[in-house]
Amino acid sequence: MSFPWAQHYAPKHPVTQWLDxxxxxxxxxxxxxxxxxxxxxxLNYFWNFGVLAGAALGxxxxxxxxLAMHYAANGAIAFDSVESIMRDVNSGWLLRYAHAxxxxxxxxxxxxxxxxxxxxxxxxxxxxxxxxLGVVIFLLMMATAFMGYVLPWGQMSFWGAQVITGFFxxxxxxxxxxxxxxxxxxxxxNAALNRFFSLHYLLPFVIAGVIILHxxxxxxxxxxxxxxxxxxxxxxxxxxxxxxxxxxxxxxGVFLIAFSTLLFFAxxxxxxxxxxxxxxxxSTPAHIVPxxxxxxxxxxxxAFTFNFLWIPAKLWGVMAMFGSILLLFFLPWIDSSPVxxxxxxxxxxxxxxxxxxxxxxxxxxxxxxxxxxxxxASQVCAAYYFAHFLIILPIVSRIERPLPLPNSITESVLxxxxxxxxxxxxxxx
Amino acid sequence: MLRLFGPLxxxxxxxxxxxxxxxxxxxxxxxxxxxxxxxxxxxxxxxLHLASDGPLGKFDRQQLQRGFQVYKEVCSACxxxxxxxxxxxxxxxxxxxxxxxxxxxxxTEVPSVNPETGEPATRKALASDYIPSPYANETAARAANNxxxxxxxxxxxxARHGGAAYxxxxxxxxxxxxxxxxxxxPDAKPSGTxxxxxxxxxxxxxxxxxxxxxxxxxxxxxxxxxIDQMAQDVSAFLVWTAEPKLENRHRxxxxxxxxxxxxxxxxxxxxxxIWADRKH
Numbered sequence: 001m002s003f004p005w006a007q008h009y010a011p012k013h014p015v016t017q018w019l020d021x022x023x024x025x026x027x028x029x030x031x032x033x034x035x036x037x038x039x040x041x042x043l044n045y046f047w048n049f050g051v052l053a054g055a056a057l058g059x060x061x062x063x064x065x066x067l068a069m070h071y072a073a074n075g076a077i078a079f080d081s082v083e084s085i086m087r088d089v090n091s092g093w094l095l096r097y098a099h100a101x102x103x104x105x106x107x108x109x110x111x112x113x114x115x116x117x118x119x120x121x122x123x124x125x126x127x128x129x130x131x132x133l134g135v136v137i138f139l140l141m142m143a144t145a146f147m148g149y150v151l152p153w154g155q156m157s158f159w160g161a162q163v164i165t166g167f168f169x170x171x172x173x174x175x176x177x178x179x180x181x182x183x184x185x186x187x188x189x190n191a192a193l194n195r196f197f198s199l200h201y202l203l204p205f206v207i208a209g210v211i212i213l214h215x216x217x218x219x220x221x222x223x224x225x226x227x228x229x230x231x232x233x234x235x236x237x238x239x240x241x242x243x244x245x246x247x248x249x250x251x252x253g254v255f256l257i258a259f260s261t262l263l264f265f266a267x268x269x270x271x272x273x274x275x276x277x278x279x280x281x282x283s284t285p286a287h288i289v290p291x292x293x294x295x296x297x298x299x300x301x302x303a304f305t306f307n308f309l310w311i312p313a314k315l316w317g318v319m320a321m322f323g324s325i326l327l328l329f330f331l332p333w334i335d336s337s338p339v340x341x342x343x344x345x346x347x348x349x350x351x352x353x354x355x356x357x358x359x360x361x362x363x364x365x366x367x368x369x370x371x372x373x374x375x376x377a378s379q380v381c382a383a384y385y386f387a388h389f390l391i392i393l394p395i396v397s398r399i400e401r402p403l404p405l406p407n408s409i410t411e412s413v414l415x416x417x418x419x420x421x422x423x424x425x426x427x428x429x
Numbered sequence: 430m431l432r433l434f435g436p437l438x439x440x441x442x443x444x445x446x447x448x449x450x451x452x453x454x455x456x457x458x459x460x461x462x463x464x465x466x467x468x469x470x471x472x473x474x475x476x477l478h479l480a481s482d483g484p485l486g487k488f489d490r491q492q493l494q495r496g497f498q499v500y501k502e503v504c505s506a507c508x509x510x511x512x513x514x515x516x517x518x519x520x521x522x523x524x525x526x527x528x529x530x531x532x533x534x535x536x537t538e539v540p541s542v543n544p545e546t547g548e549p550a551t552r553k554a555l556a557s558d559y560i561p562s563p564y565a566n567e568t569a570a571r572a573a574n575n576x577x578x579x580x581x582x583x584x585x586x587x588a589r590h591g592g593a594a595y596x597x598x599x600x601x602x603x604x605x606x607x608x609x610x611x612x613x614x615p616d617a618k619p620s621g622t623x624x625x626x627x628x629x630x631x632x633x634x635x636x637x638x639x640x641x642x643x644x645x646x647x648x649x650x651x652x653x654x655x656i657d658q659m660a661q662d663v664s665a666f667l668v669w670t671a672e673p674k675l676e677n678r679h680r681x682x683x684x685x686x687x688x689x690x691x692x693x694x695x696x697x698x699x700x701x702x703i704w705a706d707r708k709h
């Protein structure tokens with residue numbers, strides 16, 4: 001598909017030949033994730049996380065569809081219907097814990113996938129569209145996860161919905177009417193719960209659709225690799241199947257071991273105890289926190305405490321929180337360095353790891369009990385987050401002198417080992 | 430225009446956010462927050478070890494039955510356990526006739542309708558009924574408890590930080606307020622109907638000490654019913670009410686992990702085998 005030396009689908013059996021002439025679906029799969037897709041031979045384990053994110057979505061859709069058969073989206077009985085799944089439905093506890101922890105693992109692998117894209121410059125030309133679609137998937141995931149967390153209708157579900165929908169009331173003039181329209185009432189209630197359930201069921205299929213576009217756009221230029229150097233010839237690539245299906249199979253096993261360990265032995269570790277208390281609009285929890293995967297953005301939201309330029313602090317916080325994600329859409333153009341891999345960017349490397357530390361710190365601060373110091377630290381970390389993307393990165397990418405790049409992927413793989421280079425060198429067409 | 434100002438848009442937006450944050454930092458009031466009594470005197474739960482802990486943990490059914498007895502004779506006077514049905518008690522070792530007897534003799538009857546007149550009525554509980562609440566509704570519960578609402582206990586060990594250890598510590602943690610507390614925070618002295626308990630979030634809990642004396646219940650299996658023993662037993666029982674499928678979960682988890690370890694080892698060997706002719 002992407003390179004002229006890609007293997008061609010050639011069905012041998014009469015049935016597959018018959019099918020290929022009428023509906024070439026096996027050909028599509030062969031070219032997308034089969035032997036017909038040439039992939040750089042030097043991908044490291046960080047390239048496993050795209051497939052793992054797909055697997056996580058699959059787990060969420062399968063467990064979610066079965067849970068929906070037993071769940072009742074009604075404020076009066078939603079909480080009890082979830083408990084009935086835990087107690088009375090055959091293996092219902094397994095389905096629900098798999099779905100709740102599956103959401104966490106979906107975010108873990110997607111964050112690592114984003115981390116890999118940032119480190120190895122996978123967002124740069126010619127893969128900007130892959131990155132843009134990825135950010136769309138990330139936004140859809142956040143919306144889906146938020147609405148899913150509301151469904152058990154516990155205390156954190158209710159108050160989380162209250163806080164998050166409250167963002168819309170920060171919009172000047174029309175904020176409150178918009179919020180009431182979105183919720184279907186003055187506070188989260190049956191109307192909100194029902195529409196959240198409907199959208200929570202819809203959005204995963206939208207995500208699946210955007211994933212198809214994401215992979216489609218990836219297959220035009222082909223996969224990036226740890227050197228960031230373009231593929232030069234057939235010696236640089238291996239067919240996706242069997243090479244990367246085998247590697248992804250192993251990666252999937254490791255992923256499932258980690259997932260199962262949490263699911264079977266600490267299923268409530270990442271949850272909040274308050275969500276085992278039924279929603280009560282008259283009793284506000286002492287400390288409202290979102291799920292762990294939203295904490296860095298929650299910390300940014302809370303960091304804005306000053307009414308600057310006649311814009312209220314709350315609106316600054318909401319704009320900054322959405323802005324912190326939306327700026328990722330502009331990343332391919334903010335970072336003007338032609339070198340993709342951070343391995344060859346000695347100056348940017350430092351700022352990259354600073355950003356990782358900054359986001360981890362924001363995650364910690366997002367769940368910490370607010371004190372003067374915690375608010376101060378969140379303000380410093382939030383300021384650094386914006387400084388990294390909007391000030392440091394444009395400057396660094398202009399002044400940096402990158403290290404010399406390897407001539408080719410194969411040379412990088414075999415550097416120094418000339419004896420082994422020969423067999424591949426002779427393959428060059 | 431775009432070519433001229435394009436490169437400046439990012440820094441301008443960035444500086445806007447950063448200016449708002451820097452001004453917020455500069456206007457921060459660094460006056461120390463007044464210390465609170467809870468901040469100084471609240472205690473984390475004491476460690477509690479139960480048979481159900483750990484990846485291979487199983488329930489100690491003798492202990493669960495003792496814990497159920499404590500719940501029935503002490504806690505259930507005020508606290509409901511509305512997600513537990515009498516039939517579920519078979520899972521902790523009661524026989525079918527025992528469960529029927531427990532339901533029939535339960536102190537509170539379940540709401541019903543008089544079949545003759547259609548008037549609201551009550552009837553004796555059946556094995557299929559959920560454990561009835563001691564109060565008709567929240568208003569009745571508050572009226573009987575100085576406006577405090579005794580929480581439902583079905584999920585309590587999953588609905589509180591610290592879980593079973595918290596329940597055990599709370600039940601055994603009643604004490605007189607320390608002199609230091611009264612000296613430093615005179616306002617923190619428990620008022621009229623409240624009781625000092627350092628394991629409770631704000632130190633003053635409305636629930637009077639429920640386990641007041643050794644031997645408050647008489648265990649059929651001969652275990653000495655000390656306050657600590659009763660508190661441990663009822664905590665263990667409430668782990669079961671919150672997570673009745675815990676043993677099933679642990680068992681399934683071990684089987685799944687054994688399967689996955691073998692499958693992943695094979696996947697790794699297959700990966701190595703396929704890549705054997707390719708340096709990467």
